[in-house]
Amino acid sequence: MIALRILKYLFFLTISLIIITLSIVYLNLDYKMYPLKANQELYSQEIWKVDTDSLAEELVKKMSLEEKIDQMYGEKMYKSIPKFFGNFVLKQRFPHIYVGSNERLNIPPWVLSDGPRGARVLDKDVKAVTTFPVAMARAASWNTTIEFRVHDVISKEMRANKTNYAATPCINLLRHPGWGRAQETYGEDPWLLGEFGVAAVKGIEKNNVMACPKHFALNSIENSRWVIDVSVDERALREVYLPHFKKVIQEGKPASIMSAYNKVRGKYSGSNEELLTNILKNEWEFEGFISTDWMYGIYDGIEAIKAGLNVEMPWQDEYNYNTIKEGLIDGKISENDINELVLSTLKTRLKYAFSYDSLDYTHDLILNESHINLAREVSEESMVLIKNENILPFQLGENLKIGVIGRLADTENTGDLGSSNSKSPYVVTPFEGIKNYHINNSNKVYLDKAKEINKSVELAKELDQVILVVGYDYSDEGEYIMSRGQMLKSAEAKKLIGAKGIGGDRLSLKLQEGDEMLIKEISKVNDNVVVVYVGGSAIDMSSWEEDVPSIVFSWYSGIEGGNALAKIIYGDINPSGKLPFTIAKNSNDYPYFNPYTDTITYGYYHGYTLFEKYKKEIAYPFGHGLSYSKFKYENFNLVNNNPKDSILYFSVDLTNISKVGGKEVAQLYVGFENSEIDRPLKLLRDFKKVYLDAGEKKSINFKINKSDLSYYNTEKNKWINEKIEYNFYVGGSSSENHLIKISNFLEL
Structure with a gap:
């Protein structure tokens, strides 16, 4: 009887806990929202005329220790976790995380939104935003003016969605094309990364949004990002892995910067004094504030404070009251250390809270016609004509049979589903783009998703023009989430332990076996073929490249990608994209890369510098891209x-x-x-x-x-x-x- 009573008690306790948890999550789905600008009614002069540096100094003097600590993290964990996961799981949206609010002192909060290809955090009644081609595609445009315009649009839509801090651009260097988040960055070359990063930051800051380039530093492996320790010699660090960050800090002047997850020379980046204080703040004279990447950004609050880390995101963990108070009592840190971190944060962010806005950032800005036109323009400028043996542009004849073939031919495919994702109102697929292009003529466009390769081959025999769409989607590459314990076990074993998650690094640079087989078989029966690759980085084309006359890299091309592809293929737009990386003849010639490792050394050479120095044969060089012109x-x-x-x-x-x-x-x-x-x-x-x-x-x-x-x-x-x-x-x-x-x- 006693055992039965205990079981009943445990049952009802479990049910009660579930009900309480679900209730908390449900209540946080419709969370309260707060203004991000200073309240004009509290000031006798226009807020943009307020001396925010002096105000920040006054505010820090008025703060208690607890209030200072409250400026050093996102939200309290008990508030933030149910809001974050409830919205993410049940509504598939990132919620507003309010950072640094102080009602007593009238300090408004700030709110982060990711945004490599579109505003990530949406207002409650906003369903979608303009989604651009991924950063790697935009790098292939080699057009920094258009990158500035893209981020001008993204930051406008961020403001309209009631956020004011952009966790972008990603300016980590593409050391190896297998990196899962390659699509988020600008390629293998530090100079190209720096130029695009500066353009992005300036576009963001134009609309009084705080730009936060990331991830500082040496973050170029995804599947071990929380546990890996990167070794690097001083010349490689200074000449290869930091120059683009330095340029973006000194020329772009962003408000903030995000620390990386990984260790550098044995110290986690978020607690790395050499990186954060000695180099970033002292040598480069960075005056903004440093935030961590979300979760697992720091492991020791005292070390992070001593290293110069300003804000822990997205919630309070290591920067908790007890840890900091004990550190003060033990003399490991001083209150002046706290004051300096809080003051630099306030001096920076109050400029944005008190800034003059030349625009009214209403929902009308989101997805307006000029933004959509820009998305299409970027797609057109970024696509790279890799190979062309007098096949493209396709002739626009009459009564043609045109086939768009492949498992990705009619897939809405804008990139990974992690933090870089954005909600799209629609996506023009390759098939839809080709179909739209021929809607007013006598040509017929066929869709075949290549579910049965023999049927695809038979169809190809009858076609006048074949567009083969191959590549990847979010399940193949992108941000990778697993438990930290599983990540550590895999890294120590140098191989995956347990089930693989979605996305992550690519173990192989080859296309999926079905894609390669499709290319080989269709190229045998039809000579008028263009292979269209969808993806975020370099691939190994060695087994099929010689079988086809034309190859186009279309990337993850945003909402208007299909329409842009049609214009490229039929010559309305002359392709002008160039590769932002080198494609090796032999994939073994890239630097060593293992997604599952707890230690790695980043060398002085990679990309075209490596291939040229050691005379390695390449398939296509950095900067390569064909045109219909000469x-x-x-x-x-x-x-x-x-x-x-x-x-x-x-x-x-x-x-x-x-x-x-x-x-x-x-x-x-x-x-x-x-x-x-x-x-x-x-x-x-x-x-x-x-x-x-x-x-x-x-x-x-x-x-x-x-x-x-x-x-x-x-x-x-x-x-x-x-x-x-x-x-x-x-x-x-x-x-x-x-x-x-x-x-x-x-x-x-």
């Missing part, structure tokens, strides 16, 4: 060579020698072949995207700051310029076959 480079000159000048100026004549108007990406590289130390053979140092009419000739100007010729001297701990003969190259890709060269001895 361009000629000539008369390449160094305009000035005065030792007193801090900037070198170059010019080259570029001519469109075809009968088709088009855009070319002219790329300027500096060569270090004559260096007395170990350096890359050459590095990208400028680029320009220009349009030329058929037969038109233009003079293109470039510049290189002499400081961008330097290397990091580890003995002197400073940047040094060599007095040597430098080689300079200009052309349409990084390949020697596409470049013209000049040489000059420089007195630096």
Whole structure:
């Protein structure tokens, strides 16, 4: 009888706990929302005229210790967890997490929204936002002006959704194409990353949204991100993995920056004093505030405070009252340490809370016609024509039979479903785009999802034009979620332990077996084929590339991708995208990469610098991309060579020698072949995207700051310029076959 009573008690207790938990979650689905701007009624002058630096100093003096600590984390865990998971699971949306509110002192909060391809956090009655092609696609446009415009739109829609802190751009370097979150960044080259990162930050900040580039630093493996320890020597750190962050901080001037999950030289990034204080704050003079990535960002609150970490996200964990008070009592930290962190955060974010808005950020801004048109324009500029043996553009005849074939042919596929995802109002698939293009003519467009390959082959025999759509979706690559325990076990075992989650890193760079078989079989029966690859990074095409006459990288191309693809294939738009990475001939030639590892060394060479230095054969070079036009480079000159000048100026004549108007990406590289130390053979140092009419000739100007010729001297701990003969190259890709060269001895 006693045992039965205990069981009944446990049963009713369990039911009660479930009911209470569900009630808490339900109540938090319709959470209270708060204004993010300062209350004008509390100030005698316009709020944008308030001296926010002085105000921040006054506020910190008035705060109790607990109030200061409350500025150092997202929300209290008991409030945040049910709201976050309830909304995410039951409503498939990210909720507003309010950070740093203080009603007594009238300090408004701030709210984070991810946004690599569209605003992530939506207002309660907003269903969708403009979804752009992923960052890797936009990098392939080599058009920083369009990247600025994209983030201008994204930040407008963030403000309309009542958020004011953008956890973007991601500027981690693509060390290996298998990285699951490659789609979120801008490629393998630090210079390209830096230029795009600056454009993104400036576009975000234009609308009084705090930009937060991420993840600082050396975050280039997904499946072990919470546990991996990255070793790197000082020159590789300074010359390869940090230059783009430095440029974005110093030229873009973002309000904030996000620390990475991984360790660097044995210290977690969120508690890494060398990264956060010595380099970021002291050397680079960063004056904003540092937030952690969400969950598992820090493991020791005292270490993080000493390292200079301002805000723990998304809720209070390690920055709890007891830990900090004990640290103060034990003398491990001082209240002045707390004051400095809180003050730098307030000085930064109050500028945005008190800023003047030239726009009224209403819901009318979201998905307006200009935003949708920009999404299509970005798709058109980013697609890369990899190979073309006089197949494209397809002829627009009459009564043609056109097939769009593949399991992804009619799939809404905008990228991964993690933090970089955004709610789309619609997605024009490849099939829909081709069908829309032919809607007013006599041609017939067939859809075949390749469920039975024999039937697909039989259909292909009857077709005049074949568009084969292959690649990946969110299940193959993207942000990866598993328990930290399982991640640690897998990392220590150097292989997956337990069931694999959705997305993550790619173990193989090949397409799925069914895709490769489809390409091989259809290419045997139809010569008029274009393979359209959907994905976020490089792939291994070695087993089928020679079987097909044309290949287009369309990426995860946003809401208007299908319409853009049709215009590219049929010649309404001349392709102008260029690869932001190198594609190896042999996938084993990339740097070592294992998604499941607890330690790794990042070397000095990767990407085109590695392939060139060690004479590894490549399939397609960094910067490669074909056009329906042909361009000629000539008369390449160094305009000035005065030792007193801090900037070198170059010019080259570029001519469109075809009968088709088009855009070319002219790329300027500096060569270090004559260096007395170990350096890359050459590095990208400028680029320009220009349009030329058929037969038109233009003079293109470039510049290189002499400081961008330097290397990091580890003995002197400073940047040094060599007095040597430098080689300079200009052309349409990084390949020697596409470049013209000049040489000059420089007195630096």
